[in-house]
Amino acid sequence: MNETMNRTELKMKEGAKEDTFTFRPLEEKDVELLHDWMHQKHISPFWKLNLPMEELRSWVRKSIEAEHKDGYIGTYNGEPVCYLIAYAIEEDPIKDYYEYQNGDLGMHLLIGPRPFLNLDDGLSLVRAMIYFLFERYQAKRIIGEPDRRNRIVIPILKKVGGENLGRIDLQGKQASLIVGAKEAFEKSLRDNDVEIRTLTRMETSKSELVV
Numbered sequence: 001m002n003e004t005m006n007r008t009e010l011k012m013k014e015g016a017k018e019d020t021f022t023f024r025p026l027e028e029k030d031v032e033l034l035h036d037w038m039h040q041k042h043i044s045p046f047w048k049l050n051l052p053m054e055e056l057r058s059w060v061r062k063s064i065e066a067e068h069k070d071g072y073i074g075t076y077n078g079e080p081v082c083y084l085i086a087y088a089i090e091e092d093p094i095k096d097y098y099e100y101q102n103g104d105l106g107m108h109l110l111i112g113p114r115p116f117l118n119l120d121d122g123l124s125l126v127r128a129m130i131y132f133l134f135e136r137y138q139a140k141r142i143i144g145e146p147d148r149r150n151r152i153v154i155p156i157l158k159k160v161g162g163e164n165l166g167r168i169d170l171q172g173k174q175a176s177l178i179v180g181a182k183e184a185f186e187k188s189l190r191d192n193d194v195e196i197r198t199l200t201r202m203e204t205s206k207s208e209l210v211v
Contacts, residue, residue, distance in 0.1 A: 005202065006024055006025065006202050007024035008132055008136065008200060008201050009022045009198070009200040010022070010023075010128055010131065010198055010199065012124060012194065012195070012196045013195045013197075014192065020199075021074060021077075021125070022075045023072045023073070023075075023084065023132050024072060025064075025073075025202070026060065026072060026073060027064070028061060030060065030073055033073070033080060033112070034060065035056050037110065037112035038051070040114060041114075042117055046146075047110060063085075068087060068088045068209070069085055069088065070086045070087075071083065071085050072086075072132075074125070074129060076124070076125060081113055081125065082111050082112060082125055082129065084108070084109050084132075084133075085106075085108040085109070086106065086107060086133055087108070087209060088209040089105065093170070094145055097168045098143070098177055098179065102210075102211050103140030103211075104139065104140070104210070105133060105139035105143065106143050106209075107130075107133060107144050109153075111125055117152055118152070119152065119155070119156065127189070127194065128196070130160060130185055131196045137209060138210065141179055141181050141182065142180045142182075142185075143180075144157055144177075145175040145176070145177055147174070148175055154176055154178070160180065162178040162179065162180040162184075163178065163180070165178070
C-alpha cells in the first residue's frame with residue numbers, strides 16, 4: 001500500500017503559526033524508536049516499559065495484533081514525536097471508574113523527545129492527537145487517565161476541553177480521570193482561533209473501538 005494512503009495528515013493554523021502533523025499505524029519497525037522513548041527519564045516512570053529490545057519487540061507485536069486497541073506513531077513537521085493508543089473502554093478496567101457512555105473512546109499518549117514536552121509544543125501535539133481520534137473513530141468523548149504526577153499533560157488536557165473528574169487508583173498508579181467531550185474540544189479550538197484541516201486520511205480499516 002502506498003505509504004501516503006496509510007496515514008492521516010493534518011494542518012494546524014494558529015495565528016501566523018502553521019504546523020503539519022501525521023499519524024500512521026504502529027508497525028514492528030518502530031521498536032527501536034519506542035525503545036529509545038521508553039527509556040527516557042520523562043517516560044519510563046509512567047509507562048514502565050523500559051524493557052530490553054526483544055521484550056519490547058514482543059510487546060509491540062502483541063499491541064499490533066490486539067483487537068481492543070490501535071497504536072499510532074505521530075510526527076510534528078516531519079519529525080517522529082509521539083505514540084498514541086486508542087482503546088475500547090468496554091475492554092478496559094477504566095469502565096468501572098466512571099459513568100461509561102456509548103461513544104466513549106480511551107486514549108493513552110506519550111511525547112517522546114523531551115524538548116517537545118512543553119506547554120506550547122505539547123498543546124499543539126495533544127490538539128492534533130485528539131482531533132485525529134475524534135475524526136477517525138467518530139467518538140463523542142475521549143477518556144484519559146494520566147498519572148496524577150504529570151504536571152504538563154494534565155493542564156494541557158484541561159486546556160483542550162477536558163474535565164478532571166478526580167483521582168482514581170488504577171493498578172500500578174494513581175491517575176487523574178480526564179473526560180473530554182467533542183463539543184468542548186471544538187469550542188476550545190474556536191476560543192483560541194485554532195484551525196485544523198485534514199489533508200489526507202488513512203484508508204486502512206479501523207477496529208470497532210467505539211460503540
